[in-house]
Amino acid sequence: MPTGCRSRRLTSRPDAARRQRLSSAWCDGNRGARRSPHERSCVLPEWTSLDCAPPSETHRQAALERQAQLTKPLGALGRLEQVAVEIAALQASERPSADRVPVVLFAGDHGIAAQGVSAYPPEVTVQMLHNFAAGGAAISVLARGLGCPLEVVDVGTLASAPVPDVLVDKPRRGTRDFSVEAALAPAEVAFAVEAGRRAVARQADHAPQLVIFGEMGIGNTTSAAAIAAALLRCAPAEIVGSGTGLDADGRARKAAIIAAALARHGLTSGAGVADILAAVGGLEIIAIAGAIIAAAQRRWPVLVDGFIVSVAALLAVRLNSSCRSWLLFSHRSAERGHSLVLEALGARPLIDLDLRLGEASGAATALPIIRLACALHNGMATFAEAAVSGRGS
Numbered sequence: 001m002p003t004g005c006r007s008r009r010l011t012s013r014p015d016a017a018r019r020q021r022l023s024s025a026w027c028d029g030n031r032g033a034r035r036s037p038h039e040r041s042c043v044l045p046e047w048t049s050l051d052c053a054p055p056s057e058t059h060r061q062a063a064l065e066r067q068a069q070l071t072k073p074l075g076a077l078g079r080l081e082q083v084a085v086e087i088a089a090l091q092a093s094e095r096p097s098a099d100r101v102p103v104v105l106f107a108g109d110h111g112i113a114a115q116g117v118s119a120y121p122p123e124v125t126v127q128m129l130h131n132f133a134a135g136g137a138a139i140s141v142l143a144r145g146l147g148c149p150l151e152v153v154d155v156g157t158l159a160s161a162p163v164p165d166v167l168v169d170k171p172r173r174g175t176r177d178f179s180v181e182a183a184l185a186p187a188e189v190a191f192a193v194e195a196g197r198r199a200v201a202r203q204a205d206h207a208p209q210l211v212i213f214g215e216m217g218i219g220n221t222t223s224a225a226a227i228a229a230a231l232l233r234c235a236p237a238e239i240v241g242s243g244t245g246l247d248a249d250g251r252a253r254k255a256a257i258i259a260a261a262l263a264r265h266g267l268t269s270g271a272g273v274a275d276i277l278a279a280v281g282g283l284e285i286i287a288i289a290g291a292i293i294a295a296a297q298r299r300w301p302v303l304v305d306g307f308i309v310s311v312a313a314l315l316a317v318r319l320n321s322s323c324r325s326w327l328l329f330s331h332r333s334a335e336r337g338h339s340l341v342l343e344a345l346g347a348r349p350l351i352d353l354d355l356r357l358g359e360a361s362g363a364a365t366a367l368p369i370i371r372l373a374c375a376l377h378n379g380m381a382t383f384a385e386a387a388v389s390g391r392g393s
């Protein structure tokens with residue numbers, strides 16, 4: 001891990017602290033923060049702190065025992081074995097499966113884009129909404145190929161008129177430029193968290209066995225890097241990457257803009273999650289954090305995408321550590337800060353293909369591996385069934 005970062009692996013919150021948290025009327029994402037006047041009443045909805053159930057240890061044990069009986073040297077299918085066992089525990093099932101997997105893509109715009117922190121102009125976000133709906137974006141192709149239903153939700157783009165086939169659930173059009181003022185009002189942060197929960201509720205009809213969340217938003221790697229730097233107490237330069245394609249000078253400028261903003265908003269030492277979100281958050285990032293908690297509370301495993309979704313996952317885990325068990329990590333993005341965020345989450349993703357697209361494309365690409373892991377677990381013969389000699393027999 002680079003020096004100067006106060007990241008640490010997340011561990012379960014002690015029971016007493018969890019009980020105290022549950023008894024409060026609000027999820028106090030502000031604890032310990034130095035608050036600026038506009039952030040004073042920034043609180044998150046109470047449901048975000050309600051515990052998620054633990055995975056089934058009985059089903060984990062049964063799945064481990066089955067893996068030991070399948071016709072292969074023990075452990076020879078490596079992480080495919082671990083994935084199948086984990087899904088069996090999460091689904092409390094003897095037959096883990098990832099056939100029904102909805103993809104929900106959250107889109108939002110970012111006032112910070114006015115500072116030239118992206119290689120592309122802000123209008124691309126809304127143009128891409130049309131592309132998602134028309135079926136021409138990478139995630140449209142991947143979702144079609146995988147048989148995954150795709151819902152696109154505008155939680156805060158600059159679009160002033162509805163885009164056909166895109167659901168609108170936004171408190172405002174774009175965030176404010178966080179280099180000059182707070183990105184969001186407290187009520188807008190809370191709205192975005194609820195938008196995430198509403199999106200999860202809409203997926204219930206699909207009876208998901210796993211769910212994938214994706215994002216799109218020009219400028220959102222700057223917001224995600226600012227959030228990660230504040231949460232992990234890292235120098236922004238350790239987290240900032242090229243996003244859609246900045247060069248070294250562009251990255252240095254982006255890091256300097258984030259560093260100045262963190263200082264301006266009083267986020268350089270121990271700020272609370274809700275204050276961080278109001279100061280430098282993005283509506284799609286906040287909605288995904290809410291969606292992750294809501295999905296985990298419904299016992300739906302979540303397959304986490306790249307850098308931006310992983311920052312949302314870190315937010316979710318900081319707000320409610322019990323959702324961590326429900327997260328599976330798909331890929332390591334080429335975006336610089338992703339490895340630090342994964343490390344802070346204690347996560348080891350399945351694939352590393354130098355992807356840096358977002359849109360849930362990394363998670364969708366990893367899904368076939370999960371499906372095959374389940375197929376192997378459910379379909380292979382045991383030593384007894386195939387009359388193959390077991391170890392030492």
Ligand SMILES: O=C(O)c1ccc[n+]([C@@H]2O[C@H](COP(=O)([O-])O)[C@@H](O)[C@H]2O)c1
Nearest residue numbers: 118217219220221243244306307333358
């Ligand atoms: O998810 C990732 O790992 C990832 C890494 C780099 C860029 N992106 C995508 O690129 C857009 C943000 O990049 P930027 O340069 O505009 O901040 C946004 O739409 C993301 O989906 C996504």
Ligand SMILES: Cc1cc2nc[nH]c2cc1C
Nearest residue numbers: 120124216244357358359
């Ligand atoms: C074209 C384009 C597509 C994207 N998809 C996710 N982020 C993106 C950024 C750009 C610029």
